[in-house]
Amino acid sequence: MTVDELGRIVDAARCRVFGWEDAGNEPHRQALAEVIRSTKSEEATILCEPSLTRSTTRPPDIVLVCPHRGVAVIEVKGFGLDEISSIDPGGGFVLHYAGGARGRNPFHQVRNAMFDIKDAAQRVHEGQLTIPFRYFVALPCIRRSAWMAKWGASAPIPKELIFQDDLSRLSPALLHNGMKRLGSLGREAWPAADLAALKCAFGDTSVLFPVPEERAPRRAREATLGEMFDEAAESYKVLSDEQQKLSAQFWENGPRIVRGVAGSGKTIVLANNLARRVQRLERGHALFSEASAGLKILVVCFNRTLVPFVEKKIATSYLQRTGATLPNGVVHVMAFNRLMWHLADKGVWRYQKVFEKGKNDRDRAAQYQADLSYVKKNDTPTFDAHAYDAIYCDEGQDFLEEEFKLLSQLVRRDQSEPSLFVFYDDAQNLYGRTRPNWQSLGLNVVGQRSHIMTECFRNTRQIVEVAFNVLYGSFAENKSKIPTRAFGDVSSLLEKGLLTERDGYKQVHFARREGSRPIANVAPSEEAENQYVLQRLRWLVKEQEVRPEDILVLGFKKERIERLAAFLRGKTENGLPEIHVAFKEKDDILGQRHRLTLSTVASAKGYDAYCVLLVSAQDFKVDVDSRATFYVACTRAIEHLEVSTCGQPSGLFAEFQQAINRV
Structure with missing residues (x-):
């Protein structure tokens, strides 16, 4: 079984298959292919060497997850019959190696992997898992008849041991037994909550919205932004x-x-x-x-x-x-x-x-x-x-x-x-x-x-939609200074139904998560804006119990951020955290624990934070480059966005206000 042959089987599969490229040898590919071919259910998912969010052990070779079959964890062993010198009743094998014989028990390995998966799913489940878990050891290079010929009809064969000729029957048998068990319980399928918990347990999830250090455990007051951000950060997140x-x-x-x-x-x-x-x-x-x-x-x-x-x-x-x-x-x-x-x-x-x-x-x-x-x-x-x-x-x-x-x-x-x-x-x-x-x-x-x-997972729809309409000048007075549709491939988004236009306003459908509207504030002077930012930071940190590392303060110009940082550093005795100016410490990661990060938009590109305060919006011009920079600034915010300006509202800030009224 070559990689190309397995790829063609995956392309023709009725079930969903992930990670099949990680099947690193022929026996693994052979076993995976048989499980895929015999799983003729669109609702089933087959994972090859899936990672667990909190496991540092080697992942199992194959995991089958199905609302009717339950969960089957399969460990594939590619050795041949001649390599096994003896067996024991507990399922262990003694294998010939170049350095001598050595005992191995793959049943212990796959059983531990199964319980790791079950424990990981249970941690995110609000109730108790009811979906059944099974584990198997597959020997795709050995036929059952050859095994019995060598060890005799009385030799122990654990029910979890799957031979080459059993592989094509495994998934149908799991389906039969699963439906029989569901019928006895008066159910049509295992609970959706169980499947959701399993989905959360898998995937390369620990790199989603990562923080530079682990978040210290705490319990923020209910109904505060701090509690909302903590729940979002601590919850399991799954790759699409x-x-x-x-x-x-x-x-x-x-x-x-x-x-x-x-x-x-x-x-x-x-x-x-x-x-x-x-x-x-x-x-x-x-x-x-x-x-x-x-x-x-x-x-x-x-x-x-x-x-x-x-x-x-x-x-x-x-x-x-x-x-x-x-x-x-x-x-x-x-x-x-x-x-x-x-x-x-x-x-x-x-x-x-x-x-x-x-x-x-x-x-x-x-x-x-x-x-x-x-x-x-x-x-x-x-x-x-x-x-x-x-x-x-x-x-x-x-x-x-x-x-x-x-x-x-x-x-x-x-x-x-x-x-x-x-x-x-x-x-x-x-x-x-x-x-x-x-x-x-x-x-x-x-x-x-x-x-x-084409799908935004970071931001709420309200944040993306407002920023998108500023980017493309939906409320611009001078339409000559806005990007063309080719700039962000708008035509492709329109064709796919991920964006619609109504009276010049663009409604975003590529961000599904809902949230609150962004906030706009007008200050008469820079000094007044400084006081406003100080007030908002105190409100966020003290009243809303938001962690300092969850806040990002942005500006267009370095000079403005430097002046604001100097002002805020003079107020740290009143409970404000330590200030980190990103472009002054370029080799340090943004969002460090217990530090409040101030940055230009350019220095923060690629980062995000649950709460973003964008200051001095009057510094942005109304050309295409500034619109792109404003868009980047707004889309750093995961949940909460505030934008302020000094003086009479104009330019991109005025457009931002109009977009808020339409979102």
Whole structure:
């Protein structure tokens, strides 16, 4: 059973299948294929090596979840009959190894895995689980008749032992027994609450809305924002089908493009996909072979403050899947300018200063390409020592076309097509970059190499809808200064029914979660606005018991944030927490425990917080770049958004007010 053959079986399956690419050997694929083919139920889900949110043990090989069959946990063992020297009544095997015989009991392993799943589901269930759990050990390389011929008809065969010829009958038998048991209880299916709890237990979930440290346990007063945010943070969150499928894909050859609306989970997919990639290479011993001892995967973003955030997501995802820390030196996360400096230090090219007089970003990229071409031609040992096996690019809308070309040339020379994987959202284009012509760059991203993520999970509908209407100037006086429909691929959203227009107002359908309306405030002066922000922070922290790390204060200009930080630092004796100014401490993650983060919008891009206060909205212009920046600022808010301005309401703030009245 090859990977391609299994892929065709998955494509034809009637049930839902996740993670099948992780079936790392032929016996595993063979067992998985038989379970898939014999499960002819659209409501059933089959998971291959699924992770648990709070488990650091090895995941089971196959898990079948069905509202009629219940839960079946299957451990696959690929050894042949000749490799077993003896058996015992408890289900243990003694196997021949190169170093001698060794006993193994896979029944203990799969039983523990089953109880791990059951315990994880029970933790999030408000009542008691009633759905039945079963476990099995599958031997796809051994037929039942051969087993009995070797050990005799009286040899113990645990009822949980499944042979090659039993695999196709397992799922139908589970269905028969499940329906019989349901009938005896007067039910048609196992409770939806049980299935929901199981769904919460699975998936690469610990990287969803992560915090840099674990949240200290506490009990906030009921009906406060603090309680609401705590419940949201502590509850289990589950990857969507789309996120799971993208996370599980193994991009072996050629580039990939993943576009998505704000809050769709692009960075989550990046982290999970990369962690799985490293895990697969480990499973194949690639990390320890001489040929791949120098394995290097690069993750690059434009924003330096985003680096520790992305590093945290990747490390969390890998730890959850494997129970181990990332191998040293395999994954390198760098801001783009830091990458340029790093490779200059290694002799790959000459460093080009960002603000060098007479040079723009395109000039610098061209000079880097010229230097790189010279090194690849005349000093291949230097290039080969620092080339990458794969490059993941987060927040790709920040990069120039020439910079993508440069990145594509940093992969190893033996790649027929560069392993460059780009994640981006046109609507968050702060720097006014035009979308690259991928074909002109020599990057083939047509067909299944390009994917669009169209559902927002981060923000409430009210927040996204208001911000979206400001972005596209639904209430703009000058329509010449608004983005075209191609800017954020509005036409695609309209065609898919994810966006509708009525009297010029855009109603968003790609964010399902409902919440409260954003709040707009007008202050007569900056001093008055400072006092307003102080009042709101005290209200949030003291009266609403919101954790400081759940609040993000944003502004357009550094100077404004610096003045506000100085003002607030003078008030910390009145109960305000320590102030963290993001662009002053660029290598520190935002949202640290017990610290209140102030930042420019640009430095906070890629982050989010349950509560966002956006100050001095009058600093935003009414051009396309400023609209994109305003959109990014608003969509950092998960649940609660407040925007304030100084002086007479005008510009984007006035549009924001009108959008609030329509949402």
